[in-house]
Amino acid sequence: MIRLEHVHRVFQVGEQKVHALNDLMLHIGLGEYLSIMGPSGSGKSTLLNILGILDRSTSGQYLLDGTDVTSLTDDQQARTRREKIGFVFQFFHLVPRLTAEQNIELPLVLAGVSPAERKARTGRVLQAVGLEARAHHRPEELSGGQRQRVAIARATIMEPAVLLADEPTGNLDSASGKEVIEILEQLNRKGIILIVVTHDPEIGGRARRRIRLVDGRIISDISGHEKP
């Protein structure tokens, strides 16, 4: 489903080149549950951004569902992002003036889906994240955990194949963090590819496949369960 071949991402910072990703090779199959861990600055976010087509690799190949993403035009990339990828961010990134429901339906609005169908679909995902009662609340009226659940609902409304979460619990207390992770895992059980970047070893350890990044390279890639 996802193939990264010899992917490099080099940032030019003044005179210096920062090799954020260094000759990365990564294959991810259908329905996998991955955690990416590593020290700060090791390239975790960069990797996730490239997987989410928010960023382009400097060199190397990225095949998503058989198509070479790097060869797509801007608009085709935007479309792929909208249809195949869901993003969950550390800082939620909800639009403050919009209600939970309006935030969730944004991808559908961008896709030109009719209001009636939007209503039905937002209703379903709101139920899935347990926020039916909060549909008409604005983000400021919601707790951190609830906000992140709205963000997850928004990320899944297009029924994407891949769900990318960059430190989704980084801004939450451990109880709501656990709730959020459980919702994400539940989505994974229904077949979505789940990739979670985290600092928290406990959360990282829950994934079936665990990747460790250091200085833009994968130093370990462990599948199956082990005792921490």
Added chain:
Amino acid sequence: MRSGDILRFSLGALQGNRVRTMLMLLAMSIGVAAVVLLTAVGEGARLFVVNEFASLGTNLLIVLPGRSETAGIGPSSFMGETPRDLTIRDAMALVRHSAVRRVAPLNVGEVHVSWRQREREVPVIGSTSELLAIRHWKMAQGRFLPPGDPELAAPLCVIGAKVRKELFGPHPALGEMMSIGDRRCRVIGIMGSEGRSIGLDVEELVILPVASAQMLFNTNTLFRILVEAKSREAIPRIKTHILSTIRKRHQGEEDVTVITQDAVLATFDRIFRALTLTVAGVAGISLGVAGILTMNVMLITVSQRTAEIGLLKALGAHRRQILVLILTEAGVLSLVGALLGLAIGEIGSLVIGRIYPALPVSAPWWAIAAALGVAIVTGLTFSVLPARRAARLDPVQALSHR
């Protein structure tokens, strides 16, 4: 994206930042109001002058003694060699042309009038029965000067409403004899109060048969001859007819000047139109300023909403959608601002119209259309740059923008 959703999203964004929205509406509406108001006043002044001239009469030619190189009313017509005088017979000779509808000789002076103990210094006009129709005047009571031989000095007069009031007070004036200079005349008519023309207010006039006026002023010349053409097209022909007739009568000297009222009117019309355009141009600059303000505000908008734009891109919005969203915001702002400005301008025009009732203050349709068009076009053009900047934002960096 559906157009309804685009509009709803933009309106939501506008409501989300009221200060910015108000600022832009203010800038836009002041610009548009300035254009509407200034052109309304300019156009009002133009119409005022045009109407004044039109009240002189239509299809009019004015013959004055003396040659003037430039066809205008100026001191040049009174300078140079002493011209031969215009006479009543000259005026009568001008009637003999198929395209001439009416001819009225004109004499003007200032005379002492009195009735019983009341007296007054009034402007006096000597003319013939034709003057009434040429000037489109109306009678309030009695009748105007009777038709007949203009060389006959009948002791008759027609007086203006104000003269009647000041001289006769509550007494009926019609049929009374009043003193005029060292002569006497019988009041046979009183002028209606409407009808103003440049310099002379009908209400203050006393009108005599031209021959009587000549005796009064102790002269046998005329001040002007008014010639009314049957049609506008005939004016050039009549001008030639006047000049050749006078030349014949004045031993080959073409010592008169013929002013066509159209020429005077056209000159004033041009001057005032130029003035209005200038003023509109100045106001247009304020629209330009509004446009630049729009650009700045939209740039601030884009940088304030960088994270939101990054989010939209992360959710799969492509460049064109971002562009359309930002431009819709700008378009809505400009349109509402322009309409607001139009309303302010119209209200301002009404107020000025109340204060100066003589000025027909009203913005011409082209100024309104131009102001609205320019407002919307500047609002949009000046927002293209910010919108493109938004569309080009890198989603990763935009999202991390706090």
